[in-house]
Amino acid sequence: MKTFAMMVLGCKVNDYEATYLRRKMLERYEEVSFKDKADIYIIFTCCVTNIAEAKTRKMLHRARNTNPDAYIVAIGCLSQIKGDTEDFKDVDLIIGSTRKDEVYDLINQHFQDNLVEELKDPGFEDLYLDTYPGKSRAFLKIQDGCNQYCAYCIIPYARGSERSAQHENIIKQAKVLSETSKELVLTGIHTGRYFDGEYHLYELLRDLEKIDDLKTIRLSSIEMNEVNDGIVAMIKNSGRIAHHLHIPVQSCSNEILTLMNRPYTIEEYTDRIAYIRKEIPDISISTDLIVGFPGETDEIFEKTLANLKKIRFSFIHVFPYARKKGTAADKLDVHLPNSVKKSRVNRVIEIEKGITKEFRKSFIGKQLEMLIEKKEEEYVYGYVKQYFYVKAYGKGEIGDIVKVRIDSVNDDEVIGNVTE
Ligand code: SF4
Missing domain, CATH: 2.40.50.140 (Nucleic acid-binding proteins)
Structure with missing residues (x-):
């Protein structure tokens, strides 16, 4: 429960008004002494004497010093006449001699502006969009959250557990969007884990394909284990699903993949890519890669580079590992200096440039x-x-x-x- 502290200076009118406000405040907040740290400080100001004015100023400063993050409210006579002066620079809400009946609601409103809730089993929020004005390509969110807890990633904590949109809603929205956008990108945090009961990504792609106006369906990103044979066959036989898959590899070394809590080995990953390419020869496969993960020695990094040359991604989003408080990787021992991470990023970019160009060149004349x-x-x-x-x-x-x-x-x- 948030706390408030109140200081009432001046006359009985202030006292009366303060009593009314305190009663309202106690419905929702806990009162603490003005000397203590509170979330909200309310000061009924007075200007009747210089001493009262000075005391008001002192209380405003004391509140800010006791809790620099507090929400400070000043009400009454001095606010009315000097609310726009330097004395009130630390005050968040200044109420003069009117609108005092609104103070309680205004305080609540301020705290409700921060609508961050604890993420306990959240449902999927349908944020319905019927058009992407000015965009040839429309995004459609079908899934949210992630249960995988990769060691470096804060997303499961920030977004909560996996949940998906109802497929009927997706189809309905896709039909409306297709009237203005010929290409639809299915997005989510862990898109490949889309589910609506027994209805999964495969069924969704099958039904989206039947929308006449939709000429291209694209998957934003998908994990290696989720590109199953059914999905591969669907892409192969479809005239509409884009021949591009973004499949995050994150590391090309088994030591690091294990530390990262990624659910595959580099051999399994490589085999899956080979299978997809055998089935769909003109497919583009891009990836995300993290370099400088804790424990990535020079030798391990060299192995990663060798594997990148073998796998030959059409492009790579390469990131230096960044510590995120609260993740498992943050607690690992051997964190690498930024200079090492930076130089590894550059080496990956160098290799990627040539491979990307080769991939694009393979389409010359097509x-x-x-x-x-x-x-x-x-x-x-x-x-x-x-x-x-x-x-x-x-x-x-x-x-x-x-x-x-x-x-x-x-x-x-x-x-x-x-x-x-
Ligand atoms: S990297 Fe992707 S799969 Fe892993 S925890 Fe983060 S969101 Fe989930």
């Missing part, structure tokens, strides 16, 4: 589907289904899906031609 996001002079721009950005010579409208032939790839851009 036709890919592109969602137009921008038009400039005689060019249109957008992401192809394999999720790289293309500048294509030709015509089209923003939001259209066109076919482009890839003509050239350099360090900065991929150039193509609109063919259909």
Whole structure:
């Protein structure tokens, strides 16, 4: 329960008004002495004498010094006449001689502004959007929360446990969004764990595919164990699900994967990627990678680099490990200096650049589907289904899906031609 402390200076009118407010406050807050630390300080001010004024100022300072984070309320005569002066700079709510009946509600409102609740078994909150104004690509949140507790990650604590949207609501919303956006990105914290009773991601993709206006369905990110054979077959046989999967690997060393509490070995991960590529040869597989995790020796890092060269991701989001209070990894012994993490990030970027370019070059001469996001002079721009950005010579409208032939790839851009 939050606490309040009250100081009443001046006359009986102040006393009367203070008594009324105290009664209201006690319905919800606990009163403590003005000398003690409180969450809220309420001062009924007085200006009848210089001494009363000085005393008011002293009480305002004392409140701020006792608890620098407190919410301070000043009410009454001195507030009315000097509320806009330097003396009141530390006051959060200044009420003069009117609106005193609103003080209790205003205090409550301030504390309710912070609507952070304890995350005990939260339900899925449907935040219904019927359009993404100005966007060719619409996001649709289907899932929230995570039960995996990877050692470095604060998300399960911040977002709570897994929960999913009802599939009927997703389909309904997808139909409405598809009227204005041809591409839909299914998002969540742990999207692959989508469930609505016996209805999982596979069933959801199957039903979204039936929406005529939806030309591209994209998965934002999915864990390796969740790209099962059914999902792979669904992507392979679909004309609409994008040939791009973002599958976070996080480390390419088994020692570190175990410390991270990731549920696979690097061999299992590599085998799954090989299977997906065998089934869908033009698929783009990108990843997230953390370097400088506690215990990542030079030797382990070199192994990670060697594995990256073998797996050949289409692009990598590489992050230096960052300590998060409350996570299991924060309690590990050997934390690495930032300089080491930084240099490892740079080495990964160096390797990634070449591989990314090679991957894009493999599409030269081929036709890919592109969602137009921008038009400039005689060019249109957008992401192809394999999720790289293309500048294509030709015509089209923003939001259209066109076919482009890839003509050239350099360090900065991929150039193509609109063919259909
Ligand atoms: S990294 Fe992903 S899977 Fe692991 S705990 Fe965080 S949100 Fe969950």
